[in-house]
Amino acid sequence: MSTGHFKHDLFSQFARVAKALSNGYRLELLEFLAQGERSVDALAQVSGLTVANTSQHLQQLRQTGLVINRKAGHKVYYRLSGMDVSALLGSLREVAERHLADVDRLVDDYLKVKDSLEPIPAAQLLERVRDGLVTVLDVRPPEEYAAGHLPGAINIPLAELEKQLDALDPSQEVVAYCRGPHCVLAFDAVAKLRERGVKARRLDGGLPEWRMEGFPVESSST
């Protein structure tokens, strides 16, 4: 009555989920999906995979329940099936960072300035926004901004930051964010702003983390 094949069957099911996560491209797709709904070819473009290949990866994710999809016109939009998936991805990232030397090296190499740009916690940002103390800057591409962004955030993609510097109130501190803890856009933006003498910090985490903490998200209707 107690433990026949039950345990093993159960672990095999858990393993299916892990297997779905065991490919770099699929993780990349999931991270994009953590930003919000995306069509197959948007995902193909951003990941560099062919459309057919992207579709197949997405179906693997769907079969394990990590994503769900919806048809609109002749596009199919995918999204994460729940917040717990974001949490799982975060947990995976945390373990990898803590225990894989290779990850340390990669992160050190590319984000070496990380520590010098102390991030601001989400809750603290919310307060300051309410008090009108900061300008929230979303440096992601406009499509992603449209799909969902922090309340009151203005959108200036990194490439346009120099041109649109005057859109920012120079007396206010700027808090930049992008996709998540490993998205380099916000780092670059903060570095650029500081060069120009603008007080700037980075949000601790990106939109998915913000959403996961239960804070409000705005979206523009196209």
Added chain:
Amino acid sequence: MSTGHFKHDLFSQFARVAKALSNGYRLELLEFLAQGERSVDALAQVSGLTVANTSQHLQQLRQTGLVINRKAGHKVYYRLSGMDVSALLGSLREVAERHLADVDRLVDDYLKVKDSLEPIPAAQLLERVRDGLVTVLDVRPPEEYAAGHLPGAINIPLAELEKQLDALDPSQEVVAYCRGPHCVLAFDAVAKLRERGVKARRLDGGLPEWRMEGFPVESSST
């Protein structure tokens, strides 16, 4: 300067960790290791794998930093490399449970009494132990008990429960626990005790969860 291969390389590293988790046997090994240190052949026995096979799985886990090992005599003892690994396993389980219909079915079939045996949260148990209100019962095998158990817990493996019923104070409530949320031992023990008219509940989670919440663990020296 921003995102050359960085992102992809990083995700590939994350994927390595997920790949290590993508096999049912490895997950099973990890769950046993979540109880505490174990030798290779103890793990081989409990998982039903050959020793050579177990060793190879363990080395895969070691290469991704999920476990670490130590030599003593001519045995090698493995253990989880950190609490974050337990958290990752928990997250994986949660997602699988929530999104895979197959898991629901399995769990329903085997643990159908789950809801009727309301578990007691760890923090609450600790209070009651301090107040001397409950008897804590560890129903795992003696080796596992020796490796680490809740403070003050008495050890009666499920098979011996009927014989040793008198070791329990019938006026006190019994709280049983075993390996974790899906370990059936505690369920069975509670069911058995209730049949005998003993007030019994189950701990919410098992030893790993207890440990992860930062509560103290006792161990017997052999």
Added chain:
DNA sequence: CAATTATTCAAGAGATCTATTGAATTAATG
């Protein structure tokens, strides 16, 4: 209704994963 667009399906080559087997290490024991 034909042409176009977005996505999925199907099949195959090459790489990777898994379990098995037997030999090789390494430490303890008599």
Added chain:
DNA sequence: CATTAATTCAATAGATCTCTTGAATAATTG
């Protein structure tokens, strides 16, 4: 120092995964 015990290494066959290619499906447009 030979023997034994616990673990690891190495090689192999069979299964599974990944990418590519080209065709099939389904919704939209002219």
